[in-house]
Amino acid sequence: MDSGNIAWLLISASLVLLMTPGLAFFYGGMSRGKSVLNMMMMSFGALAVGTFAWVLFGYSIASGGDSIGNIIGNPFGDFAMMSVATSGEAMDIISAAFGATFAIITVALISGSIADRAKFSSWLVFAFLWVVLVYSPVAHWVWGTGTAEQDPNGDGFSALLGPNGPLFSGLPGPYDFAGGTVVHINAGVAGLVLALLLGVRKGFGKEPMRPHNLPFVMLGAALLWFGWFGFNAGSAFAADNFAATAWLNTTVATALGILGWLLVEKIRDGKATSLGAASGVVAGLVAITPACASVDPLGAMIIGLVAGVLSSLAVGLKYKFGYDDSLDVVGVHLVSGLWGTLAIGLVASGKIQDDAGLFYGGDIALLGTQAAAAAITIVYSAVATLIIGLAIKYTIGFRVTEEVEVSGIDLAEHGETAYEEAK
Template sequence: MAYADSVGATAWLLVSASLVLLMTPALAFFYGGMSRAKSVLNMMMMSFGAMAVVGVLWILFGANIAGGSGAYFGDPFSDVGLQDVVAAGDPVAIISAGFGATFAIITVALISGSIADRAKFSAWLIFAGLWALLVYSPVAHWVWALDGDGNGIGLLGGAGPIFEGGTAPIDLAGGTVVHINAGVAGLILALLLGVRKGFGKEPFKPHNLPFVMLGAALLWFGWFGFNAGSAFAANGLASTAWLNTTAATATAILGWLLVERIRDGKATSLGAASGIVAGLVAITPACGAVDPIGAIIIGLFAGIFSALAVGLKYKFGYDDSLDVVGVHLVSGLWGTLAIGLLATESAIGAFGANGLFYGGGLDQLVSQAIAAGVVIVYSAVATLVIGLLIKYTIGFRVSEEIELSGIDLALHGETAYEEAK
């Protein structure tokens, strides 16, 4: 693409990348509000820490791993620091690398919600860096690495070793790469670190619901860069993604509130904010593959499924503190599989096959399930290895004394709120 032809695409990606970067501070508000007052700063710092560590490592190595021409990962040392990309002067290529960085950052930050109140900040930073390079970047390569003709060459691409000659899975903006990947990692870390003191015996209520709602609102705003930006141009695909993102998210709120009203007798602000995130997660992979009716269906069931799933941690005894598993894994899996049911030719064109409900048979659904399964297995195993390495070297969990007295003061030397005098 000549520079004169790329001005529009560059502008689109500059705005989209900025919106996606905003999502991580938004997540800090969302998670911070859901935390207890004595650990809100630590929770928010985990998001900001991810921005710092992953932002640097992506520029040095991560972008190379996610790109490249191999089926499994690119050469991390092929262009350290993206010097060749910048020197070549193609503005679209330069900002595309930056756009990729924002995705890597938010994916890592999402995981932190599963281990609130009990993780060492230093251990988290090390985990964030290792996971970004060893888990996120290879999975991003599997799904999104392209050759010069736009064919997916990674493990899960249309020209890759699994799906070559068949129906390739669809994931426009990160159902597998971001949400299933982060949700599985969150589950593994929650199991590895164990439950918080008092889990299941005392309520761990959000300390600041306005923070939660502010964070959810900013996430919704930033998510338009996430989904519509993944079209890489201000075109029909981007417009469809924007409309579907709105439709699914609005409907997911209703689905979550409906479950609360039937189950608990009250529709809550926390439920509305959580419904926003569930809808955003579910429509992420499907935003360019379904029509608005399909988006509404995806959003409705995302709200219902995640509202029901967040209570499973008490039944099964894993302490997913801020519901990373119940929201990101469950809705991410649902959105990924729903493509196989609801994808329409009018939306996808040559992008994939019609879903089962539109006469396309089982091919697309099977491909979606295979892609989800591969990511689940790899993310679980790799996260476990990284987590165990940290646990048995520097240690991952703070002491019981620090956890009970307050992680903010012990690890950061400050508190969010001055005591009333």
Template sequence: MEEINYGTTAWMLVSASLVLLMTPGLAFFYGGMSRQKSVLNMMMMSFGTLGVVGVIYVLWGWSMSYAEESIGGIFGNPFEQFGLNGAIYDSAGEYLLDGGLPVIVDVGFQATFAIITVALISGALAERVKFGTWLTFAALWVTFAFFPMAHMVWGGGLLSEDGPFSDLFEGIEPIDFAGGTVVHINAGVAALVLALIIGKRAGFGKTAYRPHNLPFVMLGAALLWFGWFGFNAGSAYAADGEAGLAWVNTTTATAAAILGWLLVERIRDGKATSLGAASGIVAGLVAITPAAGSISPVGSIALGAIAGALSALAVGLKFKFGYDDSLDVVGVHLVAGLWGTVAIGFLATETGLFYGGGIGQFVVQALIALVAIVFAAVVTVIIAYMVMPLGWRISDEDEHRGIDEVEHAESAYDLA
């Protein structure tokens, strides 16, 4: 009879709590980057996501992600474990275990991933989107985009080690340790699609949208970094050497990404900024997420530094191409997520090109990234138009007045 592993259980409960902290951390990060009259709405988009996804995950999210019955390798049967039926107790009435870990603990851990992924998208929509429409979109998107992607990558579906991409090269399997495709490419593509469909803020290109509270931004980045140890090291599913490697790689890549971002700022603008440091933190965390368990700490320096530099350059593309990615979700999460996913093909210590593994791992990583991009784009377009009758935008007048007052009848600061 399988017995509970109390060490692993304790580690996973702590990791789940750390990942849950990331969403309030994201609220501070995004809230500080917003203008004073929209900070509460920006933070509420994260807290509203906590409410919506936290309920949905228990009802059908876990089953769609990890049910044994797979629908075409794309999503699990949502009714197999609806409401966690069959996911908590075994036939003897004892807690159901998987490798010594109670399955209900894994449910909590995975729910936090779903919550933060949806919340990430909101940064592209600052100051102009109706709160009710956002919550409706969040419910639909997590159901039809996140849960299927989680199943495809981590639930034994098309993009997993059991899928067709494992057959392309002998000994080569897709690698996504903690969510390069599932979380960051998925959310980054969705953010780009919504920014294009919903359109720009009323003053985009004319108004200087300066962060209203940089200490909030830095606090949010710090909370994200702290929570990310649960995200990455927790994905080892044990308090062991792999968790330690993921922890060190997460720290090292993030530190290098700060330097990469600040170097670009120094060369381009003549100054290294606190906003750049905070954004570099997030870029490094994003990039190391898929690679945390498969590269070396030295490799993570290169991965992080390049991620910081690439994202620092990419955030300016919205002005060149005219899409209003308000808080740089595309420039950071999509770009760094793509880089982290494909860089495994070069830096993986067992199968990477730079370690004598040939081109196979890079090809597989590029293919799973491409599939994730296409899937996320198609699903997001469909959902964006499904909720269109609710109305995405507040009016230009309300936008000028401030979305906090219009949507929530509140203001962040009493300046009277």
């Protein structure tokens, strides 16, 4: 055990845990005043339920211990994390805890797609089931362990959707250093499914539903950026070259994500907005997450800039196609997560992880394996989320009544309001 690496992972886990309260501010500020508390409570609820689900079953499913056909870990293989918690190995314990923070933030991201209209109790049930049945299996497929502990060089690594895994033996990649597929594509697809399942809010597309507190949004974006260093650099599981590279690339891509988003706004609308800057932060962070240990700073700039442009254009698609993704989970997390995952096949340098992308002298095989891993994640997340959502909808119900939605979900669901006169 290296005490420096243990200390770094303790700090990283704490940083990632901070991301979920940061998300609460980000989403809360984007919501209407009459639903801000409910929106923030959905993130705090994910903190509670996500931890519960991970400790009981999620870690065991994702860790791969006592694996069932190399497809899924036995849910009872380390039930309630009894074995790892009593192992006496500090690195094992904090690694398992680090995995919990990833599960928490991933399910919390989904809540932004169903703002203003979901029952809080139903959301808690969904969050528990989704962590166990969707997040944890995908984490197992991509990383082989519930803690995101990877072998970036592919030596002896046998995760289903990982380098040298059974689906991609002899091929380059696929790579997902910190969660492009597991976190962002997974959550983005789930958000789209729930938005379609619950339907549009009353007045969607006909009346303005503007963010009620832009300073909250910018504060949330700042907290997310700060916590994301634990997310990306912490996924190295050591204070080493991978961590340093991930930290640098995370900063570079995020800065360019802001510029890309603001550039589109300036050209399209004539104004560069604070909401656009905050959204550009998240788009850049999302896109660099899978690629942060695969690219050099130039590649990170390309990834961040393109992510800002793509997501700023994509958020308007909900009005064209008629799905009410309230806080742009699909436009930011699915689009930028998919771009960042595919971008490895284009701009991976080949210097840190073994395989280079097309623009760095590699062949198209890496782009193909990245696309295949993303596609499998999309299909599984969509189908599994739909089954969970339908089960909740037709048993305990998922959506609040129209009267509650109009009068304000905060008062109906929580018996309180954020402001004296919530609008």
